[in-house]
Amino acid sequence: MYTPYPHQDEARDAVFQYYAKGGTGNPVVAMPGGTGKSLVIAEFCKFVMQRWPRQRIMMLTHVKELIQQNAEKIRSQWPQVPLGVFSAGLGERDTHFPIIYGGVGSVVNCIEAFGWRDLLIVDEAHLIAPKENSDYQKIIAGLKLINPRLKVIGFTATPWRMGQGMITDGGMFTDICYDLCSIENFNKLLDDGFLSPLIPKHTKEFLDTSKVKITAGEFNKHDLQEAVDKEDITYKACFEACEEGYDRLCWLVFASGITHAEHVAKILQSMGIDAAAVHSKMPTKQADDLILKYRTGQLRCLVNYGKLTTGFDHPPIDLIVHLRPTMSTALWVQMLSRGTRPSSATRKENCLVLDFARNTIRLGPINDPVIPRKRVKGSIPGVAPVRICPACGVYNHARATICCACGVTFPKNEKLVAYAGTEELIRRETPVIKEFEVKNVVYNRHVKPGSPPMIRAQYFCGLQRFSEVICFEHGGYVARKARQWWQQVTGLFVSPPTTDEALKYIAQLKKPKTIRVQTNRKYPEIISHEY
Numbered sequence: 001m002y003t004p005y006p007h008q009d010e011a012r013d014a015v016f017q018y019y020a021k022g023g024t025g026n027p028v029v030a031m032p033g034g035t036g037k038s039l040v041i042a043e044f045c046k047f048v049m050q051r052w053p054r055q056r057i058m059m060l061t062h063v064k065e066l067i068q069q070n071a072e073k074i075r076s077q078w079p080q081v082p083l084g085v086f087s088a089g090l091g092e093r094d095t096h097f098p099i100i101y102g103g104v105g106s107v108v109n110c111i112e113a114f115g116w117r118d119l120l121i122v123d124e125a126h127l128i129a130p131k132e133n134s135d136y137q138k139i140i141a142g143l144k145l146i147n148p149r150l151k152v153i154g155f156t157a158t159p160w161r162m163g164q165g166m167i168t169d170g171g172m173f174t175d176i177c178y179d180l181c182s183i184e185n186f187n188k189l190l191d192d193g194f195l196s197p198l199i200p201k202h203t204k205e206f207l208d209t210s211k212v213k214i215t216a217g218e219f220n221k222h223d224l225q226e227a228v229d230k231e232d233i234t235y236k237a238c239f240e241a242c243e244e245g246y247d248r249l250c251w252l253v254f255a256s257g258i259t260h261a262e263h264v265a266k267i268l269q270s271m272g273i274d275a276a277a278v279h280s281k282m283p284t285k286q287a288d289d290l291i292l293k294y295r296t297g298q299l300r301c302l303v304n305y306g307k308l309t310t311g312f313d314h315p316p317i318d319l320i321v322h323l324r325p326t327m328s329t330a331l332w333v334q335m336l337s338r339g340t341r342p343s344s345a346t347r348k349e350n351c352l353v354l355d356f357a358r359n360t361i362r363l364g365p366i367n368d369p370v371i372p373r374k375r376v377k378g379s380i381p382g383v384a385p386v387r388i389c390p391a392c393g394v395y396n397h398a399r400a401t402i403c404c405a406c407g408v409t410f411p412k413n414e415k416l417v418a419y420a421g422t423e424e425l426i427r428r429e430t431p432v433i434k435e436f437e438v439k440n441v442v443y444n445r446h447v448k449p450g451s452p453p454m455i456r457a458q459y460f461c462g463l464q465r466f467s468e469v470i471c472f473e474h475g476g477y478v479a480r481k482a483r484q485w486w487q488q489v490t491g492l493f494v495s496p497p498t499t500d501e502a503l504k505y506i507a508q509l510k511k512p513k514t515i516r517v518q519t520n521r522k523y524p525e526i527i528s529h530e531y
Contacts, residue, residue, distance in 0.1 A: 001077055004036070004043055005194065007180060011040045012047065014178035015153055025174025028125055028154040028167065030181045032366075033337025034195055034313075037155045038066075041121055042074035044153075045099055046081070048119065056116055059101045060139065061123040064089030066311035070123060071101050086114075089284070108135040111142030117150060124310055125154025126161055126330050130171045140172065157181065157337055158330035162217045162372045186367035196315075196342045197350040198366060201244055205236045206358050207256075209325045218327050225257030228323065228357075234260075237356045238267045241321050244354055247462065248319035249346055250294075251275070251301035252308065254335055254357075256324045261305040264323060268301055275301035278308070310334050315343035318351050325357040329372050332363045340366070349437075349462070409523070433518050433527065436461035441511045445503060453499040459515055459526070466517055468526045472499050488512075488529060 004012075011029050018027045031037050041059060048055050061067055067087050074081050084094025086102035094100065095113045107114070120143060122128060128136040144150050154173050159181070160166050167173050180189065189195045207228040213220040228234075245251060251273070255261035258279045265277035276299055278287045287307065293299045295314060302308065305324070309331065320339045326332055339351030364370040438459050446456035452473035459466045470485050471478040472495060486495040486502070489509045496502040512529035 002039065004039060007189070007194070008036050008040050008043065011178045011180070012043045015044060016047075018175065018177040019151075023175060023177070026152040026154065026172055027175045027177035028156060028159055028173045030156060030159045030176055030179045032181055032186055032189065032195065032340065033157045033334065034315075034341040035180060035189060037123060037157070038070045038073040039077070041070060041123065041155060042077045044121070045074060046078045049082070049098065055098070055118045057099045057119045057121065058107075058114060058117045058143070059099070059121040059123065060104050060107060060136070061311070062104050062127055063311045064103060066123055067101050067103055069311065069313060074099075074101075104135045104139065108138050111139055112146070114143070116147050117143050118147065120150055120152045122152065122154045123156075125156040125173065126158045126167050128154070128167070128172050129161070130164060137172075158333045160330060160372050162328050162330065165372055181367070183368050193342060195340045196348055198320075198336060198339055198353050199350050200353050200355065200360060203237075203240060203354050203356050205233060205240055206356050207233065207237075207323065207325055209358075212325075214327065219325055221257065224325065225260050228256045228325070229260040229263060231263075234263055234323075235267055237321075237323060238264065238271060240356075241319075241354055242268075242271050242273065245319040245321075245352060248352060249300070250314070250316040251319045251321065252314075252317050252338055253301060253303040253321040254309070254324040255303055255305045256357075258305055260323070261303045265301075265303040268303070273301050274299050275303060277303045277305075279304060280306035282307075308338065312338060313341065314338070315341035316346045316348060317341070318343075318346070318348050320351060320353045322353065322355045322357040322359055326359055327362065329363045329369045332359050333366055333369055336366045433516060435514050435516050436464060436466070437514055438512050443503075443506050443509055445499065455499055455502060459512070461515070466515065466524055466526060470499075470502075472496060472502060485529075488531060 011031060014029060015027060029037075029040065031040070045057055045059070048057065059070060061070070064087050067085060068090060071083060071085055074083060082098045084097030084100050085092040086094055086100055086106055088106045089103060093106075095110075096115075100114060100117075120140065122136070128134065131137065132141075140150070140152060152172060154167070156167070159168070159173075159176055159179075161171070164171060168176060179185065186195070190197055209219060209224065209227060212223045212227050241251075241253075253261075253264055253268075253275075255264050255277075258281055261277040261279050265275045268275035276290045276293075278290050290299065290302065291308075294302045317339050320336070322335065324335075336353065339353065342348060362370070436459070438461055440460040442458045442460075444456055444458075446454045446469055448454075452471070454472075454474075455470040457468050457470065470482045472482045472486075473479070474482075483495040487493055490505065496505075510531050512531050514530045516527045516530075518525045518527050
């Protein structure tokens, strides 16, 4: 049995507090992907049934993977749970259990078979369209014919819809009773290790969507695949992904169509990457077999279309390649969320994001995305400048003062790059001290006009690079610091009098295993080394 984290207990309790304080609507719990919605739903159901055993609950979602994941979670937490599953995709059709976990596409065809239900929980609640003829709306209306006092409770990582704005703005849901998706709460989850950082690397290639039609607020699917499925662009993007992701263990690629996904997979295979394509039209068993190989490490890369956007939980993912442009903020955040799960098994430090689709330009960072507005005919998205870090090439929000990846402080008079939207995938203003594993180190002679020569040490830590100068001939504090450094890298207590003397030993200098870096400086300061 898994012991919930404090934020998971708070999310569960927030629903009860909403009703205890007189709430009469339909509340929403907003939790970023990877923070344990399935566990919170399980704990909520368990809490209800243990105190009010005659309650009858239904949990709905849209894909079999989420139904299975949620069912496994509640059974692991509560082995005696009176749970039934109703899902054609899973081959189960239980209707009479006090708790039913079901698929919306299956349940909508036999609503009356489930009888009286007191509570309806919807996972991925943002998928409920305001239209009365949607499957979700039909199910809710059918259950309310039996119990007019039915309570509807939503869980989502993206509490808004394209064309609607917030899902509490005129839709089924009325209030957000718990929100972990705010900047402050999201960043706290990062700092506490519950989420893994995203590193947005600037790409050389990008997909041109300037001639793609917009249909109902989104890129037209047929036109989009035709526009981006170009052999030369796909080849260059795949080559760049191989260059940037050479040391990444688990890749997930989002393609713009079925044919596009298959083309991308073939090109990656030709470049020596163990890759396969999965998509919504693929036979279920074939797709399941490929996903199993991916989960067990037999495949390094999955290229998907319409298959792994939501409900796919695989913490080792440390590289996301976006070849699917979208106008949907919810879809964008859901795709990014595949990389925010921490993985202790693979010692994952972060997830590199290569956005060839330029979604970050349009839709913003995962913890502060561009919230969709109610659709107004003829409206055009605004434009905001962004910063590209000159040290590491990572995108940053226009108002950022410090690079979110390497910690370099931006000059106040730095010229901004005018792109639409914002290109920092996780907005951070408060720097922190971080530890980095050193992959390689280069020592060389460094000279500044009017100063004695120095040794410049450059530490290469995966995507980040840090440097420091060692000044034997400057005197005072910096000279003492240079002598301490010399003792660490050589084990000798007597340091050379000059930089040129020290450089004679350059081949014998040790490489540190890790360095700790303070990022709240104009330039990142290396605090300590571990050898």
